[in-house]
Amino acid sequence: MNENRVKRNRLLGDRVIRGLESRNMEGYYAETKEEALKKALELIPEGSSLSWGGSMTIAEIGLKEAVCSGNYKVYNRDAAKNPEEKRAAELAAYDCDFFLTSANAVTEDGEMINVDGFANRVSAIAAGPRTVLVIAGMNKVVKSLEDAYSRARNEAAPINTQRFGLDTPCSKNGMCYDCKSPDTICCQILITRFSKIKGRIKVILVDEELGF
Numbered sequence: 001m002n003e004n005r006v007k008r009n010r011l012l013g014d015r016v017i018r019g020l021e022s023r024n025m026e027g028y029y030a031e032t033k034e035e036a037l038k039k040a041l042e043l044i045p046e047g048s049s050l051s052w053g054g055s056m057t058i059a060e061i062g063l064k065e066a067v068c069s070g071n072y073k074v075y076n077r078d079a080a081k082n083p084e085e086k087r088a089a090e091l092a093a094y095d096c097d098f099f100l101t102s103a104n105a106v107t108e109d110g111e112m113i114n115v116d117g118f119a120n121r122v123s124a125i126a127a128g129p130r131t132v133l134v135i136a137g138m139n140k141v142v143k144s145l146e147d148a149y150s151r152a153r154n155e156a157a158p159i160n161t162q163r164f165g166l167d168t169p170c171s172k173n174g175m176c177y178d179c180k181s182p183d184t185i186c187c188q189i190l191i192t193r194f195s196k197i198k199g200r201i202k203v204i205l206v207d208e209e210l211g212f
Contacts, residue, residue: 001207006031006207009138009207010029010031010207012108012138012141013029013138013141013205013207014029015108016106016107016108016109016110016141016205017029017110017203017205018110019107019108019109019110019111020110020203021110022109022110023110023111023193023194023195024194024195024196024197024198024199024201025110025195025199025200025201025202025203026199026201026202026203027110027202027203027204027205028202028203028204028205029204029205029207030204030205030206030207031206031207032206032207032208033060033061033062033206033208033210034061035206036061036135036204036206037061037062037063037066039204040061040063040100040133040135040204041063041066041070043131043133043202044067044072044097044098044133045097046070046071046072047071047072047073048072048073048096048097048098049072049073049074049075049092049095049096049097049098050067050072050073050074050075050096050097050098050099050100051074051075051076051077051089051090051092051093051096051098051099051100051124051129052064052077052093052099052100052101053099053100053101053116053120053121053124054121054160055100055101055102055121055135055211056102056210056211056212057102057135057136057137057206057210057211058100058101058102058135060210060211061135061206061210063100063135064100067100073096075089075092075093075096076089077089077090077093090120093120093124093128093129094123094124094127094128094129095128095129096129096130097129097130097131098129098130098131098132098133099124099125099128099129099131099132099133100133100135101114101121101124101125101132101133101134101135102134102135102136102140102210102211103134103136103140103192103203104140104148104151104152104156104212105140105141105142105147105148105149105151105152105156106136106140106141106142106148106203106205107141107142107143107144107145107147107148108141108142108143108144111145111148111191111192111193112134112148112190112191112192112203113145113148113149113151113152113189113190113191113192114152114189114190114192115152115153115156115157115185115186115188115189115190116185116187116188116189116190117184117185117186117187117188118187119187119188122188122189122190123188125190125192125201126190126192130200131200131201131202132200132201132202133202133204134201134202134203134204135203135204135206135210136203136204136205136206136210136211137205137206137207137208137209137210137211138205138206138207138208138209139208139209139210140210140211141205145191149189152189153176153178153186154170154175154176155212156212157170157176157185157186158170158171158173158174158175158176159212160185160212161183161185163212164185166183166185167181167182167183168181168183168184168185169181171183
């Protein structure tokens with residue numbers, strides 16, 4: 001990456017971290033996926049129970065693989081053999097020590113937007129797990145809450161519906177139509193603007209393009 005962009009992203013990352021801290025959240029900055037993985041594992045004590053929602057980012061940095069092969073109690077809904085096992089893993093996630101996720105967008109002032117289909121991810125971010133660990137590439141940082149909402153609906157949603165092979169207007173046309181399609185994944189929208197429990201939400205910003 002161009003050294004001037006690296007410097008700009010570092011300065012912007014510092015601004016986002018200050019915004020997060022003003023909202024009772026913790027912020028960290030990593031220049032690479034490898035550095036982000038190292039920091040994440042430093043924050044998660046061995047023996048912790050953990051789970052995750054649908055997130056490409058935590059897989060891209062190697063965090064899923066690391067915790068599944070490490071000394072942790074993992075509630076892995078991805079390994080469920082049937083709907084009942086998947087539901088059991090999702091319910092267990094609400095009482096786990098760490099919930100791993102990303103964000104659809106993060107504002108420069110430290111607010112986050114997440115849009116969800118079944119709401120297991122946004123509900124766990126809002127309440128339940130003792131700690132929420134968010135990994136977000138700097139490609140998800142935007143200026144304002146309005147920009148964050150637009151990014152979630154017009155960039156993240158179309159790409160995810162295409163990834164899952166869903167039949168929605170955005171999967172065909174690449175932009176949000178505020179649809180009521182049975183396949184819509186824009187069912188629940190969560191704005192995280194403050195953490196009532198100080199430090200419960202921890203965010204690692206990564207100077208790489210990660211996730212959608």
